[in-house]
Amino acid sequence: xxxxxxxxxxxxxxxxxxxxxxxxxxxxxxRSQEEVLYLWSxxxxxxxxxxxxGLLADIYWLRTVQYxxxxxxxxxxxRFELLRPLIxxxxxxxxxxxxxxxxxxxxxxxxxxxxxxxxxxxIEVLEKGTRHLxxxxxxxxxxxxxxxxxxxxxQGAAKTLEEAARIxxxxxxxxxxxxxxxxxxxxxASSRRMWQQMYDQGEEGIIKENARVRLQILxxxxxxxxxxxxxxxxxxxxxxxxxxxxxxxxxxxWAGPLADAAGVPFGYDVSTGRVTIALESPMWRPE
Amino acid sequence: xxxxxxxxRAVAANTFRETVRERVLYNLVFFAILMTLSGxxxxxxxxxxxxxxxxxxGLAAMDLFGLLIxxxxxxxxVSKEIERRSLYPLLAKPITRGEFYLxxxxxxxxxxxxxxxxxxxxxxxxxxxxxxxxxxGLLAAVYPIFLGLxxxxxxxxxxxxxxxxxxxSIFTVGVVVAGRFTDVVRNMxxxxxxxxxxxxxxxxxxxxxxxxxxxxxRVAYGDPVSPxxxxxxxVYGAAYVxxxxxxxxxxxxxxxxx
Numbered sequence: 001x002x003x004x005x006x007x008x009x010x011x012x013x014x015x016x017x018x019x020x021x022x023x024x025x026x027x028x029x030x031r032s033q034e035e036v037l038y039l040w041s042x043x044x045x046x047x048x049x050x051x052x053x054g055l056l057a058d059i060y061w062l063r064t065v066q067y068x069x070x071x072x073x074x075x076x077x078x079r080f081e082l083l084r085p086l087i088x089x090x091x092x093x094x095x096x097x098x099x100x101x102x103x104x105x106x107x108x109x110x111x112x113x114x115x116x117x118x119x120x121x122x123i124e125v126l127e128k129g130t131r132h133l134x135x136x137x138x139x140x141x142x143x144x145x146x147x148x149x150x151x152x153x154x155q156g157a158a159k160t161l162e163e164a165a166r167i168x169x170x171x172x173x174x175x176x177x178x179x180x181x182x183x184x185x186x187x188x189a190s191s192r193r194m195w196q197q198m199y200d201q202g203e204e205g206i207i208k209e210n211a212r213v214r215l216q217i218l219x220x221x222x223x224x225x226x227x228x229x230x231x232x233x234x235x236x237x238x239x240x241x242x243x244x245x246x247x248x249x250x251x252x253x254w255a256g257p258l259a260d261a262a263g264v265p266f267g268y269d270v271s272t273g274r275v276t277i278a279l280e281s282p283m284w285r286p287e
Numbered sequence: 288x289x290x291x292x293x294x295x296r297a298v299a300a301n302t303f304r305e306t307v308r309e310r311v312l313y314n315l316v317f318f319a320i321l322m323t324l325s326g327x328x329x330x331x332x333x334x335x336x337x338x339x340x341x342x343x344x345g346l347a348a349m350d351l352f353g354l355l356i357x358x359x360x361x362x363x364x365v366s367k368e369i370e371r372r373s374l375y376p377l378l379a380k381p382i383t384r385g386e387f388y389l390x391x392x393x394x395x396x397x398x399x400x401x402x403x404x405x406x407x408x409x410x411x412x413x414x415x416x417x418x419x420x421x422x423x424g425l426l427a428a429v430y431p432i433f434l435g436l437x438x439x440x441x442x443x444x445x446x447x448x449x450x451x452x453x454x455x456s457i458f459t460v461g462v463v464v465a466g467r468f469t470d471v472v473r474n475m476x477x478x479x480x481x482x483x484x485x486x487x488x489x490x491x492x493x494x495x496x497x498x499x500x501x502x503x504x505r506v507a508y509g510d511p512v513s514p515x516x517x518x519x520x521x522v523y524g525a526a527y528v529x530x531x532x533x534x535x536x537x538x539x540x541x542x543x544x545x
Contacts, residue, residue, distance in 0.1 A: 047468075054503055058336065
């Protein structure tokens with residue numbers, strides 16, 4: 001009897017991984033799971049599991065991270081429609097979960113395909129965070145940055161950074177950055193300073209990585225602008241607009257790469273002389 | 288007095304041995320430790336929340352699995368003895384019903400204490416394995432969890448003297464759930480303004496407030512728990528346990544086992 005059972009196990013055991021691999025091959029390597037939220041409010045979840053709010057907040061936060069990662073990397077149509085409710089539930093269950101406000105805001109604000117492309121919602125999440133954690137200058141700093149970067153609201157951003165600067169323990173440069181914003185408005189340099197600060201402050205992870213990419217995007221935009229200026233200069237000097245960007249290099253006018261930080265060649269419109277980051281580049285973002 | 292104490296200790300020791308032999312206990316402890324260890328993996332997926340997640344999972348496992356042990360073993364302590372008819376020869380011996388009842392209670396409380404100690408050690412080991420600081424503040428959440436579980440055992444035993452094991456389990460879980468919703472009871476007048484305030488207040492004060500034993504969130508964030516609040520939680524727990532034990536004892540004494 002025992003040897004029969006052993007034989008059965010030996011024969012049927014390998015069928016499990018074999019059939020799984022067949023299913024995976026037919027469904028695609030990464031099947032996005034069918035995402036459903038059965039409970040749409042943190043209050044409902046709280047009422048169902050009293051005394052375990054902290055644990056549930058962790059579980060919902062893990063689900064948020066997995067959902068975001070799954071959509072960003074594997075989903076064909078990146079919709080992110082559950083992102084906001086997941087962040088809301090996590091933060092309702094644990095209003096002190098600072099990480100959920102900070103990362104949640106990035107997930108929501110970044111333009112597709114890197115994020116949900118809903119910066120207003122990202123800012124709402126940060127505003128909620130500042131209400132629940134009034135002593136967190138980092139949350140208020142992020143709110144100020146997002147107001148400037150995504151909404152181009154220099155006045156609002158400066159006011160928020162001023163508020164952040166008044167919180168005990170806040171970084172010393174917040175006040176000067178607020179003053180800069182009021183003085184210079186929407187300059188790219190202010191944006192660069194903000195992302196540089198996020199990069200310098202951030203630990204290894206999504207915030208730092210996002211800031212690094214943002215800095216690369218700004219570098220690429222600067223390079224594109226310099227190339228456009230060169231095109232104009234050549235046109236003014238010779239009366240002829242270069243037909244290809246490579247002509248600038250061949251003429252010894254440009255020594256740098258003709259591609260953005262991701263290695264994708266810049267777009268060049270010969271009819272207008274505009275140089276842009278190519279639409280297909282991961283460096284492309286709406287201006 | 289010494290004889291009474293030694294008889295009580297004998298029942299408690301016997302109950303401890305008996306509960307330790309229960310397969311359900313091993314299963315629950317196994318899952319509790321597994322859950323704590325799963326914090327290692329889940330923490331990695333959480334983006335910089337690993338320490339908090341390990342603490343949250345570890346403390347929730349103690350609370351949840353401790354509750355399951357307290358309920359499912361607690362309701363069986365007395366009722367099993369009655370069902371198996373092993374209670375009759377015991378009561379024929381020079382041992383009072385009170386000594387038997389309290390001995391059973393003390394035995395299970397000791398089992399829970401040992402379980403919590405094992406789970407706490409597991410949590411500390413998990414933190415150690417991830418290179419985290421061994422935070423003594425965690426004990427400020429573990430101790431009140433223990434107090435709450437002692438109260439649950441008292442309730443489980445009270446109900447088991449009144450009704451069947453299945454119903455006693457349901458009633459005990461019901462009391463625990465109601466006790467975790469005391470804030471809802473207190474705010475009842477906001478949704479039902481017609482309810483007299485004295486009724487709300489009486490209900491609020493009469494229900495065991497299990498929130499008094501919940502400091503998990505505070506401890507997970509490293510916030511201090513003041514010794515005075517722990518002392519008051521101890522007073523509250525001890526008083527409530529004494530009342531429920533007295534009721535259980537009265538019910539057990541009044542039962543006719545003929």
